[in-house]
Amino acid sequence: MLRYLLLTILLLLVARAFWRLMDGVIEAAGGTSRSRGRAPAVKLVRDPVCGTYVTPRSALSLTAGGGTHYFCSEECRRKFAGRR
Numbered sequence: 149m150l151r152y153l154l155l156t157i158l159l160l161l162v163a164r165a166f167w168r169l170m171d172g173v174i175e176a177a178g179g180t181s182r183s184r185g186r187a188p189a190v191k192l193v194r195d196p197v198c199g200t201y202v203t204p205r206s207a208l209s210l211t212a213g214g215g216t217h218y219f220c221s222e223e224c225r226r227k228f229a230g231r232r
């Protein structure tokens with residue numbers, strides 16, 4: 149009986165730590181309380197180097213020629229910058 153109780157407490161602690169971690173992940177992704185009013189869809193932009201679709205929020209960007217370009221990785225951004 150005591151063992152069962154301890155197990156329950158342990159599970160609660162693990163669950164709490166897990167949710168705290170998830171909150172941190174969501175915050176890191178930019179999902180702060182500011183964006184509670186959830187946008188209907190995430191806008192995707194195309195990486196001009198490899199063609200991968202990325203979200204502007206998480207992508208690397210480069211402003212050039214009056215426009216902003218988004219890249220999936222530092223490598224693609226470097227390639228794009230080197231091509232010009």
Ligand SMILES: [Zn+2]
Binds near residue numbers: 197219220
């Ligand atoms: Zn790319």
